[in-house]
Amino acid sequence: MESLKLGLVGVGLMNGSLALDVKNLYNDVEVYGMSRRQTTLDKALELGLIDYRADMHMLADMDVVAVAIPVEATAGLLPQILDHIGSDTLVFDMGSTKVAICEAVAQHPKRNQFLACHPIAGTEFSGPEAALPRLYEGKVNMLCEVEKTRPDLVSKAQQLFSDLGMVLRQMNPVDHDRHIAYVSHLSHITSFMLGKTVMEKEADEQSIFDMAGSGFSSTVRLAKSSPEMWVPIFKQNKENVLETLEEYIMNLNHFRDLMQSDDYEAITLQMKEINNIKHILKPDKH
Amino acid sequence: MESLKLGLVGVGLMNGSLALDVKNLYNDVEVYGMSRRQTTLDKALELGLIDYRADMHMLADMDVVAVAIPVEATAGLLPQILDHIGSDTLVFDMGSTKVAICEAVAQHPKRNQFLACHPIAGTEFSGPEAALPRLYEGKVNMLCEVEKTRPDLVSKAQQLFSDLGMVLRQMNPVDHDRHIAYVSHLSHITSFMLGKTVMEKEADEQSIFDMAGSGFSSTVRLAKSSPEMWVPIFKQNKENVLETLEEYIMNLNHFRDLMQSDDYEAITLQMKEINNIKHILKPDKH
Numbered sequence: 362m363e364s365l366k367l368g369l370v371g372v373g374l375m376n377g378s379l380a381l382d383v384k385n386l387y388n389d390v391e392v393y394g395m396s397r398r399q400t401t402l403d404k405a406l407e408l409g410l411i412d413y414r415a416d417m418h419m420l421a422d423m424d425v426v427a428v429a430i431p432v433e434a435t436a437g438l439l440p441q442i443l444d445h446i447g448s449d450t451l452v453f454d455m456g457s458t459k460v461a462i463c464e465a466v467a468q469h470p471k472r473n474q475f476l477a478c479h480p481i482a483g484t485e486f487s488g489p490e491a492a493l494p495r496l497y498e499g500k501v502n503m504l505c506e507v508e509k510t511r512p513d514l515v516s517k518a519q520q521l522f523s524d525l526g527m528v529l530r531q532m533n534p535v536d537h538d539r540h541i542a543y544v545s546h547l548s549h550i551t552s553f554m555l556g557k558t559v560m561e562k563e564a565d566e567q568s569i570f571d572m573a574g575s576g577f578s579s580t581v582r583l584a585k586s587s588p589e590m591w592v593p594i595f596k597q598n599k600e601n602v603l604e605t606l607e608e609y610i611m612n613l614n615h616f617r618d619l620m621q622s623d624d625y626e627a628i629t630l631q632m633k634e635i636n637n638i639k640h641i642l643k644p645d646k647h
Numbered sequence: 648m649e650s651l652k653l654g655l656v657g658v659g660l661m662n663g664s665l666a667l668d669v670k671n672l673y674n675d676v677e678v679y680g681m682s683r684r685q686t687t688l689d690k691a692l693e694l695g696l697i698d699y700r701a702d703m704h705m706l707a708d709m710d711v712v713a714v715a716i717p718v719e720a721t722a723g724l725l726p727q728i729l730d731h732i733g734s735d736t737l738v739f740d741m742g743s744t745k746v747a748i749c750e751a752v753a754q755h756p757k758r759n760q761f762l763a764c765h766p767i768a769g770t771e772f773s774g775p776e777a778a779l780p781r782l783y784e785g786k787v788n789m790l791c792e793v794e795k796t797r798p799d800l801v802s803k804a805q806q807l808f809s810d811l812g813m814v815l816r817q818m819n820p821v822d823h824d825r826h827i828a829y830v831s832h833l834s835h836i837t838s839f840m841l842g843k844t845v846m847e848k849e850a851d852e853q854s855i856f857d858m859a860g861s862g863f864s865s866t867v868r869l870a871k872s873s874p875e876m877w878v879p880i881f882k883q884n885k886e887n888v889l890e891t892l893e894e895y896i897m898n899l900n901h902f903r904d905l906m907q908s909d910d911y912e913a914i915t916l917q918m919k920e921i922n923n924i925k926h927i928l929k930p931d932k933h
Contacts (some may be wrong), residue, residue, distance in 0.1 A: 548866040579865040580834040588918035632874035
């Protein structure tokens, strides 16, 4: 891209990281930021993630607007964002749910300027300070309802994502939300509940500190994630998340029953089968 | 140490890593290995982890014997190992349970030549190929029933562990097994059950591959662990593990109930409290 006016709605981990990369990738970039919290916006300016504070009316001048705020706020604010953009502005979101967000703009006259995205990237941290260069490199970006977006704007998005080093995939919103409940939302609940169980029992924090190896640390890592971001995800994806949770609890109950009846042979068989996950997953890194 | 004859019972991740460090730390080191499987022993020789194959009778000449095999085998073999060692040989184990192992040698005439250890170190991989240099550096080693070990041999162990860069802690076996059930054994079960739940649902492996971010990868990482090592741990620590599992399931049931009744305020409060785990845990690395 020759030049880029980028509007960021939300200036936390996701949009902050996007800004870092875009400033590095293109010569002529201006980044405009919006945030619900003044202090967050100040921090983003101070860190050089954004160049200017923006308001809704300035979105008319943007080439691209990236929305990375909690999913409930995204669904609530998107129609208003579309109301304000220019005739060639591309808007995309980064939410971890896609059904509710796509529904929120389904009837909007500027629906075809919006691309529903879910970059499978992030860390357990949030806010402008959490922004990382090259967060998106090598990561998958799930695009939904691409056929509803104007082809020239899809191309613009594809160029940006490909410049960021992302791998693009397409999926419909219903499938997206069902799959992502398993491979992302459930992991967060299992981590949070592991953290809860251990903290309730281990009143003596020093024991946790001393005995927690890298196994516990990595399994409980997601329990550091922000409820502000995650509760709206659970809410919007309630049916799918509840289904994964039921199945997870069922598997745990079964494991407990096997242990209670000393059926270690069945446990061994089960664990061997689960070991196959090492052939499916990408090599571990984060 | 001037010179060291080190006998390894088991030549996998733990003892293999020990051998790498010891060969690096001391000038005059000879490492003797024993393994149930001939192919494992061959691999350890080929990788240079051990210098010689050993048998029980050669343990008489060892300065130190390190036992790192599944905990059931440790409890079973330790009396026989003690039968064979010399009068100044130190034996220590690395098992993730301590009650059954300490009981197995409680009445042995050479009990005072044994030190019960649990280095909180490791990865999800196993076997000689998994051995890593400096695996133990900066890690905690939990020592149990130190008062039952001959003081000169405790000193020898302390010097070795401190040369490896380990931090030493003491705990009685009962407390150890109860705490470690929470901060280690439970994590393995939650990871395995997460892996199971996702794999059962996601018959299409490509979706997992595409959508699994670093969050899922780290939460499910322990599901790559060896059942050969872990099932005996669950068996030996059955009562504690079952208790942690009951509490974990209870917490999950409660979370599900909160979601079912749309009590997202309670969920938010709970998650905020669990977020405190970030102040307890060491910075994440593995």
